Amino acid sequence: MRELWRQPGLFTYAIFAVLFLYLPILVLVVYSFNENASQTQFSAFSLKWYAALLSNERVLTAAGNSLLVAALSALVATVLGTLLAVGMWRYKFRGQQAVRFLFFVPVIIPEVVMGISFLALFNLLGVRLSLLTVIISHITFCLPFAALVVQARLEDYDLSLEDAARDLGASRFTVFTRITLPVLWPGIAGGALLAATISLDDVIISFFVSGPTSTTLPVKIFSMVRAGVKPDINALSTLMLVGTLTLAYMAHRLRNSSRNF
Amino acid sequence: MSLFSKINRVFPFLVQPGTLWLLLFTGLPLLVVLNLSFLSRNSYGRVVYEYTIANYTRLLQWEELLIILRSMWLSLEVTLLCLLFGYPLALFLSRAARRLQPFLLLLVIVPFWTSSLVRTYAWITILQTEGLLNSFLMSVGWTSEPLTLLYNHGAILLGMTYNFLPFMILPVYASLQKLDPTLIDAARDLGASSLQVLLRIILPLSKGGIISGAILVFIPALGYFFIPDLMGGNRVILVSNHISLRFTQARDWPYGAALSVALIVLTLLLIAMFLRWSKRSGEKVELA
Numbered sequence: 057m058r059e060l061w062r063q064p065g066l067f068t069y070a071i072f073a074v075l076f077l078y079l080p081i082l083v084l085v086v087y088s089f090n091e092n093a094s095q096t097q098f099s100a101f102s103l104k105w106y107a108a109l110l111s112n113e114r115v116l117t118a119a120g121n122s123l124l125v126a127a128l129s130a131l132v133a134t135v136l137g138t139l140l141a142v143g144m145w146r147y148k149f150r151g152q153q154a155v156r157f158l159f160f161v162p163v164i165i166p167e168v169v170m171g172i173s174f175l176a177l178f179n180l181l182g183v184r185l186s187l188l189t190v191i192i193s194h195i196t197f198c199l200p201f202a203a204l205v206v207q208a209r210l211e212d213y214d215l216s217l218e219d220a221a222r223d224l225g226a227s228r229f230t231v232f233t234r235i236t237l238p239v240l241w242p243g244i245a246g247g248a249l250l251a252a253t254i255s256l257d258d259v260i261i262s263f264f265v266s267g268p269t270s271t272t273l274p275v276k277i278f279s280m281v282r283a284g285v286k287p288d289i290n291a292l293s294t295l296m297l298v299g300t301l302t303l304a305y306m307a308h309r310l311r312n313s314s315r316n317f
Numbered sequence: 318m319s320l321f322s323k324i325n326r327v328f329p330f331l332v333q334p335g336t337l338w339l340l341l342f343t344g345l346p347l348l349v350v351l352n353l354s355f356l357s358r359n360s361y362g363r364v365v366y367e368y369t370i371a372n373y374t375r376l377l378q379w380e381e382l383l384i385i386l387r388s389m390w391l392s393l394e395v396t397l398l399c400l401l402f403g404y405p406l407a408l409f410l411s412r413a414a415r416r417l418q419p420f421l422l423l424l425v426i427v428p429f430w431t432s433s434l435v436r437t438y439a440w441i442t443i444l445q446t447e448g449l450l451n452s453f454l455m456s457v458g459w460t461s462e463p464l465t466l467l468y469n470h471g472a473i474l475l476g477m478t479y480n481f482l483p484f485m486i487l488p489v490y491a492s493l494q495k496l497d498p499t500l501i502d503a504a505r506d507l508g509a510s511s512l513q514v515l516l517r518i519i520l521p522l523s524k525g526g527i528i529s530g531a532i533l534v535f536i537p538a539l540g541y542f543f544i545p546d547l548m549g550g551n552r553v554i555l556v557s558n559h560i561s562l563r564f565t566q567a568r569d570w571p572y573g574a575a576l577s578v579a580l581i582v583l584t585l586l587l588i589a590m591f592l593r594w595s596k597r598s599g600e601k602v603e604l605a
Contacts (some may be wrong), residue, residue: 070409073402077428079440080479083449087442095442096452136335143331155332158339165347166540166584168557169577172564173346176353176574196342199335257432259543264564274434281438281547285445293435304430308423 068237074274081297088290095285105291115292121187125272129194130202130252136195137203137251138244142236145210162186162197169266170197180267185267193265194255201254202247205311209243246310256296347581354574362568372575388556391473391545392499392538396485398478399534400527403485407521407526410486411493422490429483435546437476444472444548468550476548477538484537486529492526493519528595536584556580 087095091102109115140159144152162170174193183189217239221231237244257275266275273296280289357367375381387501410421428436443449444466451463466472504514542557556576563573 066405066409069405074424077425077482080443081428081431083443084435084439094447095445096447096449097532115487118332129524136338139331140335143329143335146331147326147329148329149332150327151328155336155514157343161339161343161347164536164584164588165343166580168409168442168540168542168560169350169580170346170469172560172573172577173350174342175572176349177342177346180349181436192342196338199338203335257434257575258432259432260541263543263561277434277438278543278547283439285438285442290442291437293432295434296318296430300432301430305485 061235084290085294085297087240087287088294090287090290093287095287105287106295108288109291109295111155112288114271115273115276118271118273121190121266121270122273125187125190125194126252126255129191130248132191133195133198133251134202134244134248137199137201137247138206138240139209140199141203141206142240145207159200159203163200167260171261174261175264185265185270187270189265190262190270190272193261194258197258197261198251199256202251205247205250205307206240206243207213208311209240209246213239242310246307249307249310253300253307256300256303319358350574350577353571354578356571356574358569358571362570364570372572375572376575376579384554384559385556385583388539388545389555389583391477391555392535394474395477395481395538396531396534397539399482399485400489400530402478403482404489404527405476407486407489407493410490411496423484426483433480434543436480437547440472440476440479441467441547467548468552470549470553472548473545473553476544477541480544481534481538481543484533488529488533489523489526492523492529496522525595528591532588532591535589536587539584 087097088101088105089101090098091100091104105149144155144159154315165173170193173188174196176190178185217235218231221235222228226234257274259278262272262275263278266272273292277289277292277296280286280292334379353364354372355368355370357365357369357371359365406425410418411424413421441448445451445575446463446465446467448466450466451460455463456462484565500522501514509517540557542555542561545553546558556579558577560573560580563569563576567573
């Protein structure tokens with residue numbers, strides 16, 4: 057008798073499961089190239105929905121906002137997260153447990169609560185919702201993820217390299233720029249890409265902290281979907297799909313390369 | 318002793334900026350919410366600085382408790398569905414040929430690298446009245462009228478399960494991969510059937526993965542409001558969209574804050590419960 061997991065049933069199930077995972081995405085992409093507006097009848101190949109996007113100023117503004125927010129928040133979150141990861145790993149200090157707890161708070165708090173807490177803070181401080189408020193909140197929820205990727209890289213980092221360099225007369229600064237940074241680099245870049253992916257993906261928090269002029273692409277798509285299904289959303293979604301897939305794949309490659317060091 | 322090994326410091330410079338940032342933008346906002354939950358509002362919906370516990374007593378009303386219970390029930394259903402559909406796939410992945418595993422794993426993960434909003438929208442286009450599934454069902458003659466496949470409980474379950482599936486598959490796969498195959502051989506030699514092996518060896522030994530998966534699905538599912546919103550047609554009130562509406566349309570921030578505090582407490586209690594449960598069973602739970 058064959059083992060349960062060698063039986064054709066499980067294999068067939070796996071095939072159907074994978075099909076089920078890809079089906080919605082495939083349908084979305086195919087109908088974004090459909091000449092007519094139907095989501096069922098495919099008449100002819102056309103790029104007209106993509107062309108329509110290019111003349112939709114609000115969508116373009118939202119896309120520009122999203123890219124700017126993702127780039128800036130990934131940059132700041134990665135710098136802060138890298139310093140935090142290296143510091144937590146290298147030193148022992150009073151209150152380290154408290155910092156570790158604080159670090160996990162943005163990860164475990166439900167997203168909707170994080171969103172409203174930012175809104176309440178900005179409101180209390182009298183800060184108007186703008187791109188700045190979006191960037192500040194994105195930095196906050198990206199920080200732990202960027203730090204975690206760097207932390208994973210630190211696990212196989214050999215401190216004796218630094219000792220050797222110091223013995224040979226390198227200054228602390230030289231050690232940092234010539235040894236620490238190059239060794240940690242794949243982790244840092246991987247963390248930054250992950251942060252950018254999460255930022256580009258976020259709907260819930262941005263929904264609360266973006267003002268009328270600082271709408272991000274996912275928030276814009278959210279309001280478009282609420283209004284109804286239109287083929288230009290298919291085209292926009294396909295473009296977002298290509299963007300996030302590329303970023304996520306690059307992050308994945310970098311994270312894996314850091315294991316083989 | 319290494320010059321750079323663990324050094325005792327008062328508060329190392331390297332951790333200062335990150336800690337300060339998190340204090341300012343995670344700690345402080347949560348304190349603001351806590352404070353807000355004890356405030357009142359006037360008839361225009363403006364927050365006034367009169368301290369009260371009215372928001373919390375309102376929370377204990379039956380209709381409000383029902384919303385929280387309904388949300389927890391939905392999260393539980395989603396978690397169980399993810400386990401039901403994810404476990405066999407994780408089992409298949411962990412038993413596939415070693416050199417194929419990274420590729421197969423990537424095949425399963427890639428769809429989830431795309432935005433969850435985009436994936437939710439994709440399901441809406443398929444399930445809508447003029448959607449692909451209805452036109453397929455009508456063309457094969459299973460139904461003459463288009464069915465209402467969207468804006469109901471089933472649609473929410475489908476959207477949420479699809480969204481959270483990898484959070485169950487990955488930890489379960491990780492724990493199944495560590496399972497010692499000689500245990501299975503031993504059980505087989507002693508005459509156990511496949512089903513017995515599954516129920517008495519594989520399932521118990523992957524408990525840690527199941528618990529990790531349950532935390533990773535159940536808790537975010539409590540706070541996700543846009544899937545119930547879009548696929549449930551805004552008709553089902555859950556704690557997540559209830560909170561969201563207090564802050565956007567209803568202009569009742571203090572009560573929304575009280576609901577948020579309740580949700581945080583609930584989340585922390587659940588995590589503590591899950592972790593205790595896993596400690597008792599002696600399984601390692603990995604969340605990162």
